[in-house]
Amino acid sequence: MQPTQTALRVGGNGKYKLDSSAKIPVPRPTCVLVRNVAVALNPADAKMVDLSASSGAIGGYDFAGEIVTVGSEVTRDLKIGDRVCGPVFGNNPGNPDCGAFCEYVEVEAQLVLRIPDNMSFEDGAGLGIASATVGMALYHSIGLPMAPVSRGKAQEEFALVYGGSTSCGTLAVQLLVHSGYKVIATCSPKNFPLLKSLRATGVFDYRSPNCASDILKATKNTLGIVLDCITDRTTMKLCYGVMGDKGGKYTSLDPFPIPMHTRSDITPHWVFVLTMFGQAIAMKGAFKRKKRPQDVEFAKKWFVRMQELLDGNVIKPHPIRVIPGGLDAVVEGINELRLGKVSGEKLVVRVAET
Structure with missing residues (x-):
């Protein structure tokens, strides 16, 4: 060499x-x-x-x-x-x-x-980085049970993936569907076939003026799990607006705009996946981080499960x-x-x- x-x-x-x-x-x-x-x-x-x-x-x-x-x-x-x-x-x-x-x-x-x-x-x-990010978001931040090796039992609970046609979005949709959730996703109409091929329950055009009302109707005002793969003022406003009367958990993949946290019944969090590498992060602003050993330990367990899902042809x-x-x-x-x-x-x- x-x-x-x-x-x-x-x-x-x-x-x-x-x-x-x-x-x-x-x-x-x-x-x-x-x-x-x-x-x-x-x-x-x-x-x-x-x-x-x-x-x-x-x-x-x-x-x-x-x-x-x-x-x-x-x-x-x-x-x-x-x-x-x-x-x-x-x-x-x-x-x-x-x-x-x-x-x-x-x-x-x-x-x-x-x-x-x-x-x-x-x-x-x-x-790689999509697996790490989505794993941390769903199973470490939101705190859902880790995706099973075999397909989970169908349940009535809804989950929204905003930005469903991103690489993190398509992986999140697959993992949530595999776990038995009814998955709602947003994307542009040209990517509807992609999300439907991954068995999303409903796919909505984020540009439509009826997007929020359509999601509320589809989820029967019960939505409590949201992953925002885009993260800006517009996306957070829509995500908060479609969550049910009981609130729930909102997790984003970038620092979310704090003024848009408008509901006390919703717990917001954002995932910075680089903490799983075990070092303090000497970056600017919101990206600066101390060591988080708990993220390192989670990553070790999650990558074992992700390998099992890949080996079982669960993930496209x-x-x-x-x-x-x-x-x-x-x-x-x-x-x-x-x-x-x-x-x-x-x-x-x-x-x-x-």
Whole structure:
């Protein structure tokens, strides 16, 4: 193996730059080293670099590839050559060399998912950070019973996924349906077939002036579980407006606008998934965090269950669109995300095309 690799580093606020002489990490004892085949782009690749850039850090949160080295203290049954995917902490101020946008990435073994034989590297690349985020939101923040290995018994309780056609949204819909909930989702009409194929009970156009009243009618004014995958003033207002008379729990994937917390019978919370990597987060504003060992412990348990669900063919990957050009094309893809041009699909690049 060559001593250096190509990586895409944060070049300051809103910027990335290619580094053709980055060191290849020597994995820590509890980690594995993965040769990346494909990496996926996320809205956070734009948002976090725009709002809290860690200059010089490798970017990227989602990888898929083959294990080339296994750390001496790894206890999981992982071996060289395994096809794996998972999340990493890109744009990391405390460990600048651990992002996904590179040829070789060091990963905590507890956060690795084996890619099923019937799934491509490109599809697997979009699973990692969505799995981590949705798991934390549903089973750690809202506090639902963890998704069972076998399909759960049908129940009368409704759950809303706002932004159902995002990568987190489609995964949340599948997990909630698998657990037996009646799932309501919002998205644009062009993505209705995607959500219906995942067995959502009802799908509504978030732009419709009747969206809120239609959801209230569909849920019989009983909705008490809401996951907001978009999170702004408009989405929070609608989510609060469609929750039933008894209130419930609202969880968002970004800091929610506090003035929009208008109901005392609703408990709001937002999930910052990077706490599962076990370090204090020295970022700006609402993203600054102390260590949260409870999030690390939850992640270990959740990734065991997520692997079982993948092995049981319960989870379908989010639709992807491959951008040609390897790591050189990442900036182009991030600009598409910034401009809101990506809907119902995940952008992926093949690293070998760099």
